[in-house]
Amino acid sequence: MSFKNIKNKKAYVMAFLFPVIAMILIFFFRGIYPFGSETFLRTDMYHQYAPFSSEFNYKLQHGGSLLYTWDVGLGINFTALYAYYLASPLNWLMALCPKGLILEFMTYMIVLKIGLCGVTMCYYLRHHFMNNDLGCAFFAICYALSGYVSAYSWNWMWLDCIVLFPLIMLGLERLVKGESGMLYVLTLGLSILSNYYISIMICIFMVIYFICLNFTEGLDSFQTFIVRGIRFGIYSMIAGGLAAVTLLPEIFALQLTASGDFSFPKTAQQYFTIIDMFARQMPLVDTEQGLDHWPNIYAGSMVFIMLPLYFINGAIRVKDKVVNGVLLIFFFLSFSINMLNFIWHGFHFPNSLPCRQSFIYIFIILYMCYEAYIKRHNVEFRHIGVSLFTAVAFILLAQKLVTDDALKWYTFYVTLLFVLIYFGFLYADKLKKFDHDIGVILLAFVLFMELTLNMAVTSVPTTSRDSYTADNQDVIKLVSEVKEQDKSFYRFEKMTRKSKDDGAWMNFPSVSMFSSTAYSACSDFFKSVGMEASTNAYSITGSTPLMNMLFAVKYSIYSQKVDKPEELSVKLLDTSGDTYMYENTYALPLGFKLSDKELAHWFTDMGSPALNQNSLCDALETNLVLNSVIGELNGKQYSFTAGVPGDYYAYVNDSSIKEVNVDYGYRTKKVNNLNRGYFIEIGHLNMGDSVTLKNETNEKALSLDIYRFDYEALKEVYDKLNDEGWNLTTIEDTYLCGEITANTNGTMMTSIPYDEGWTVYVDGKKQELQKVKDTFIGVRLEAGTHKVEMKYFPRGLKEGAIISASSILVLLLIAIFTKKYGYLEHLLPETLDEDDEDDEEDEYEENPVADDNDNEIKAKDEVEEILEETLEELEEVEKSDRESDSCVPPQNIENQDIIDETTEN
Numbered sequence: 014m015s016f017k018n019i020k021n022k023k024a025y026v027m028a029f030l031f032p033v034i035a036m037i038l039i040f041f042f043r044g045i046y047p048f049g050s051e052t053f054l055r056t057d058m059y060h061q062y063a064p065f066s067s068e069f070n071y072k073l074q075h076g077g078s079l080l081y082t083w084d085v086g087l088g089i090n091f092t093a094l095y096a097y098y099l100a101s102p103l104n105w106l107m108a109l110c111p112k113g114l115i116l117e118f119m120t121y122m123i124v125l126k127i128g129l130c131g132v133t134m135c136y137y138l139r140h141h142f143m144n145n146d147l148g149c150a151f152f153a154i155c156y157a158l159s160g161y162v163s164a165y166s167w168n169w170m171w172l173d174c175i176v177l178f179p180l181i182m183l184g185l186e187r188l189v190k191g192e193s194g195m196l197y198v199l200t201l202g203l204s205i206l207s208n209y210y211i212s213i214m215i216c217i218f219m220v221i222y223f224i225c226l227n228f229t230e231g232l233d234s235f236q237t238f239i240v241r242g243i244r245f246g247i248y249s250m251i252a253g254g255l256a257a258v259t260l261l262p263e264i265f266a267l268q269l270t271a272s273g274d275f276s277f278p279k280t281a282q283q284y285f286t287i288i289d290m291f292a293r294q295m296p297l298v299d300t301e302q303g304l305d306h307w308p309n310i311y312a313g314s315m316v317f318i319m320l321p322l323y324f325i326n327g328a329i330r331v332k333d334k335v336v337n338g339v340l341l342i343f344f345f346l347s348f349s350i351n352m353l354n355f356i357w358h359g360f361h362f363p364n365s366l367p368c369r370q371s372f373i374y375i376f377i378i379l380y381m382c383y384e385a386y387i388k389r390h391n392v393e394f395r396h397i398g399v400s401l402f403t404a405v406a407f408i409l410l411a412q413k414l415v416t417d418d419a420l421k422w423y424t425f426y427v428t429l430l431f432v433l434i435y436f437g438f439l440y441a442d443k444l445k446k447f448d449h450d451i452g453v454i455l456l457a458f459v460l461f462m463e464l465t466l467n468m469a470v471t472s473v474p475t476t477s478r479d480s481y482t483a484d485n486q487d488v489i490k491l492v493s494e495v496k497e498q499d500k501s502f503y504r505f506e507k508m509t510r511k512s513k514d515d516g517a518w519m520n521f522p523s524v525s526m527f528s529s530t531a532y533s534a535c536s537d538f539f540k541s542v543g544m545e546a547s548t549n550a551y552s553i554t555g556s557t558p559l560m561n562m563l564f565a566v567k568y569s570i571y572s573q574k575v576d577k578p579e580e581l582s583v584k585l586l587d588t589s590g591d592t593y594m595y596e597n598t599y600a601l602p603l604g605f606k607l608s609d610k611e612l613a614h615w616f617t618d619m620g621s622p623a624l625n626q627n628s629l630c631d632a633l634e635t636n637l638v639l640n641s642v643i644g645e646l647n648g649k650q651y652s653f654t655a656g657v658p659g660d661y662y663a664y665v666n667d668s669s670i671k672e673v674n675v676d677y678g679y680r681t682k683k684v685n686n687l688n689r690g691y692f693i694e695i696g697h698l699n700m701g702d703s704v705t706l707k708n709e710t711n712e713k714a715l716s717l718d719i720y721r722f723d724y725e726a727l728k729e730v731y732d733k734l735n736d737e738g739w740n741l742t743t744i745e746d747t748y749l750c751g752e753i754t755a756n757t758n759g760t761m762m763t764s765i766p767y768d769e770g771w772t773v774y775v776d777g778k779k780q781e782l783q784k785v786k787d788t789f790i791g792v793r794l795e796a797g798t799h800k801v802e803m804k805y806f807p808r809g810l811k812e813g814a815i816i817s818a819s820s821i822l823v824l825l826l827i828a829i830f831t832k833k834y835g836y837l838e839h840l841l842p843e844t845l846d847e848d849d850e851d852d853e854e855d856e857y858e859e860n861p862v863a864d865d866n867d868n869e870i871k872a873k874d875e876v877e878e879i880l881e882e883t884l885e886e887l888e889e890v891e892k893s894d895r896e897s898d899s900c901v902p903p904q905n906i907e908n909q910d911i912i913d914e915t916t917e918n
Contacts, residue, residue, distance in 0.1 A: 024139065024146075027457070028131035028153035035158060035465040036124045039473050046117060052478035053120045055167035056302070059476060060527050062169065064514035065098045066107065067115050071520045073108040078746035081770075081805045084516040086526025086535065086551065087504075087564065088765050091746075092807040093266030093530045096259040101173045101207045116478065119169060126172035131157035134376070137179035138383050141186065147453060151460055152383040158464040160293070160311030161372040163472040164300035168366070173207035175372050178215060182376070185219060189226040189241055193831070194248040198824065201248075202255030209260055213359045214370040219249065221343075225336045247827075254820030261813030269768065271533040271548045272361060282351040290345055292411040292420060295428040296467040299419035301367055307419065308348040308368035311471075312375045312382075314431035314463060317404035318439070319382035325399060328391035329384060337381050344374040364548065394443060401436045405429065431463050481511060485519060487592035488570055492521045494587065495568055495594065502603045502741050502749075503567035506553045513552045524564050525552035532766045538788040543622025543664060545691040555691025557662065558582050558599065558727055559626055559638050564764050567600035577660065577697035582724055599731040601764075603749070604739030604801070606794060607632075607785075608759040617786055622664060622692065623720055633733050636726035642719040649708040651715045655698035660722040663693040663706060667716045672709040677702070683709065695719075739763070739801060747805040754798045760791045761801065774802040 044051045054063060068084055071077065072091075082091040103122060110118045135153035139145060156179075165171055177200045184197025201219070205212040223245050232238050253260065284306040292298075293308060294316050301307035324334055347353040348368050355362055357370045412425040438456055441447045447455075492505060505521040516523025527550040539546035545554035553566070561569075568586075571593045575583060583595040607615070614632035617625045627637040642661065644653030655661065665673060665687050672685045673693060684693050695704060708715040739761060741751035753761060762785045765771070773780045773792045776799055783791035792801065 024135050024150040024153075025132055027147065027150040028135035028157070029128040031150075031154045031457075031461055032131050032157040032464075033124055033128040035461065035468060036127060036473075038465060039469045040120075040124075042469070043473055043475050045120065045473075045475060046478050050477065050479050051475035052116050052481060053123070053167070053473060054116065054476050054481065055474055058119070058167040058169070059481075060512040061514060062098060062167075063116060063119060063481075064512060064517035065094060065528075066104070066119055067112070068517040068520060069095070069099050069104065070107045070110060070112065070115055073105075074112075080807055080810070081746050082517070083504075083522040083746065084520055085514060085523070085528065086531060086766070087524055088522075089526065089528070089530065089532070090262070090266050090768060090770060090807050092259070092262045092810055094528065096209065096263040096266075097528075097530055098170055100259050101170060102203075103173075113482075116481070123166055123169050123172065126169065126176055127157050127162060127166060129176045130162065130172070133176055133179040134379070137183045138380070140183055141380075142384065142387060144387055146387070148386050149383065151456065152379045152386070154460060154464060155313040155315075156375060156379055158468055159313075159372070159375045160298070160300060160309040160467075160471070161375055163311065163468050164302055164309040165366065165369070166472065170208045171211050171369075174204045174211040174215060177201075177204045177207070178372065178376060181215060181219070182222070185222060185245075186226060188244060188248060189223065189230055194244060195824075195828070198248040198252045198255070201252035202820075205253060205256035206259055209256070209263055210359065211369065212256075214357055214373065216249070217357065218370070218373050221340075225340065229330075229332055229336055251820045251824055251827075254816045255824075257813040257816035257820070258810070259813065261809035261816070262807040263809075265769075265808040266530055269532050269534070270530060271536070272529065277360070278351050278355055284349045284351070284354075286349075287342075287345050288411060289415055289417060290348055291407070292415045292417070295408075295411075295420065295424050296431065296463060297421065297424050297427055297470050299421075300471050301419065303365050304367075306348065306354065306367045307417065308371040308374070310368075310371050310374055310378075311467060312379055313460065314428050315435045315460075316378055316382055317407065317428070317432050318400050318435050319385045320378065321400040321403040322389060322392060322396065323381045323385035325396045326385055326388055326392050328388045333384075337377060340377055341374070344371075344377070348374075389439065389442070394440075397436070397439050397443065401432070404432050404436075408432070431459070434459055484572065484590065484592050487589035488519050488521075490589050491570065491587055491592060491594040492519065499567075500744075501567075502565060502744050503600060504565050505568045505570060506556075506561070506566050507570040508553075509570075509572040510552075513550055523553075524556075524566060525554075526550065527552075532768075532788075534788040535766050538617065538786060540690040541617045541622065541625050543626070543662075543690070543692040545686070545689045547689050555622075555662075555694065557626065557638065557692065557722055558597070558660070558724070559629070559722075559730065561597055562599045562601050562727065562731060565600055565603055567597055569595045569597060571595065582727070599727055601731065601734055602738040603741060603765065604751075604753065604761045604763040605734045606737035606753065606755045606759050606761050607734075608757050612760055612762075612785070615786075621666075621718070622690075623718065630726060630730060633730055635729035635733065636723060638723050638726045638730070639720040640723055642721055644719055646714065649712065649715050650705055651707075651717055651719075652703065652705040653719050654703045655700055655721075657721060658697070658699050659724075660697050661695040661704070662720045662722065663695055663717050664720070665693070665715070665717045667713060670708050670710045670713060670715065673715070673717075674707045674709050676705040676707065678704075692720075749803040750800070752798060752800055753794065755794045755796050757796050759794060760785065761794050762791045763789055763803075765790045765803075768805075768808075770805050770807045772804045772806070774804075775799050777802075 040053070041048045043049070043053075045053050065085075068082060068091075072079060072082075078091070079095060080090075080092055082089060082094070085094065103125075107115075107118060131150075131153045134156040135149050138149035138152060142149075162172075162175070180196060180200040181204060184194065184200055188194040188197050201212075201215070204215055223241075227238055227241065290308060290310070293310050294312065296311060296314055298311060300309050323329060324338070347357055347370065351362075354368070363369060408425055408428055411420075438447075438452070442452070488507065495505075504523055505516065506524055507515045507519075510525070512518065513525040513527040516525065529549050531549045531551065536546040536548065536551050539551040542560055543555050543557070544560060545552045553561075556564075556566075569583065572591060574593055575585075575595060577583075582598050584598065586594045586596050588594070611632045614628070616628045619625050619628055623639045623641075627639055630637050639662070642653055642656070644651055663673075668688045668690070671688045672683060673687060675682050675684060675693065675695060687693070693706070698704065706715060706717065737753065737755055739751050739753045741749055743750040755761070760783055767782070767784050767788060767790050769782065771782065771790055773782060773790070775792060775794065780792050783793060785791035790803075794801075
């Protein structure tokens, strides 16, 4: 490799290593493993991403199906789960990752992707501006360590799109200029494949940016616009087609979730002002991840001084300033106006994590600042002074006007300090006071210090790795022993959970789940029977033994010994460490038959969970499982005494009461999130035990009902349903087979969530799926013994695979066509308007550092001839390169840029 090629890679090395080193330093001081016993698990990364990654890892290493899993929420489409959370091609490296290092795989994959963000941004800036100086690395590092990354780096599936976005932008620019569209279509397709959600925002912006490019690049005729539009449309559709193999199944799956419905806002609303928003460009601003709408747009303090220079600089084309200025205003409106916010987020309001499109704004503003940087020698001293005055004036104004608590008092002073430092670099550069190498080192150090400080203050929270993994080995050991001995179908439930996805984390079939792919019908059903549920989650919390029985929960895992007589419903099987495995006496098989009468008389809309559960008992003509207990209401308190030994439950009727304190006399426990509609599990009480419940939320009277569970009634229900159960002989991820004997005509109800990916066969004949209680799969049966089979294949996967394969074929045909005949633009007559040509020539003369691509291309041939004629010319070029290798390139950089690009090619 030549000396020049080594030099040309410095920017990429810096753009990658600086963010990586910054993150590792933060990990070191935070004590994140292997530097300590902490781990970087933030919010959904803790509750969802780690468990789903563990399930993916388990399937890859044990040969499980990637189409369906029983380890999440009664069973769920794993293809949809993969498409939403795990579709990054890098995640396939998880096949090589030991189970015990899943958390570290995720953590350091985030670090890798942050480093790659710097590389791709550096690549874009270098190739867009045809400039090989090191300055592009500084702005690329700002992109990699921006406020967006600080806020959302734990959403590791989003980072693939942030990495690819600069390449998508460069690809679209090349396409509009009449060059190859391959970079655009391949990077956009990979982005959609990796994460469809963030790609929605990218696709929206691609349409906007395509229009902008036609304005900035100019049009010689309407015909050119049509051809560009055709190419843009074709390549964009092919990009979507390339990702159809994951995209189409995801679309079908989301129709069964709470995201399947949307309602466009009827009135426009503004959240905050532009001054409030722009002030969040400052360092050390707390990131917003909750329900407020603040954007996370920090991109380095140099923005405050470089952005005014961009608009002052006469060497930058006016139409570029107009277009980019309008784009910035449009993004501020998108952050602040509810209707635009709704559209950007895929026609939904985000549940939290606001302004998820703000990485595009950060890209645009850094792009503008870098252009101001490379053309800064075209401004005068007074312009730099005006820029400083503008920056300082805004900071002081923001200190006076902005009331957002995320901006602490010291934020403004830290911003002023860094702005003055960057002004000092500009001033010294103008006076040629710095040795070039020293300038590079000092500027790199200051920038690294600022960005690392901001990331350390505003990001990378930790949780105890030891706590997260504490009982894992014990649970896995006990589950493995059960799986070896019991070959029937059953579900486990971990009663002391770290997350609702513990089943995925430790790879056992479970009931609970927290995922954006959760079935909305399951959430509704869980609430109707007094179990915890929300928009995208449902869990075993609040479950009675009746619901455990219906859901085939045969085994329960506790972190302490159960304090009730074993003869009631559970018996201790085994222990490991502080973990206890219990077997539930009454657990139904995966399917059981209900007669038409029984099904018709079981109501789940009777107004309270207790009535809904007892309704099943009425339908089966058994005793009721939940019996009312009378207590005493005293304002915010409700007290009762157990007249009979047994398990007791309470249900709060007022959804505005979210927290209740349960006082047993000798101990207390707090129960929260009661607005999710679940029973309070008071536990087993002996005769004479008294309990007091107190409203901890507001001053309202505590309106609730107390129930005692009747295990004799439970046995009656079990005997009736188990008598006509589905006895499975084959149990696989995507295939179930077994026999059932129906005494009368009716419906075999399963505890499998309704999903049209399932196909049911009775005695070898395909049958229509029935929807039981609007939630579960059922199949019609006639009286007699039947062989029932169920097979699963995700809806849309076959069609998606065909579309993806067809898209690859079309792309190959386009490549062959363009290689033979050229691009469509090249087939058009050359009708460049003379005025436009004159304008470009004038601009070239007035702007010695302009990066107009046409002028660059014209000069390349001349440079190549010079390089071939004499070795002395090449030595002069290398000498010039060494002089430009600094934080501030020489004023006349145009010929150098052309030479660098030519020799690099």
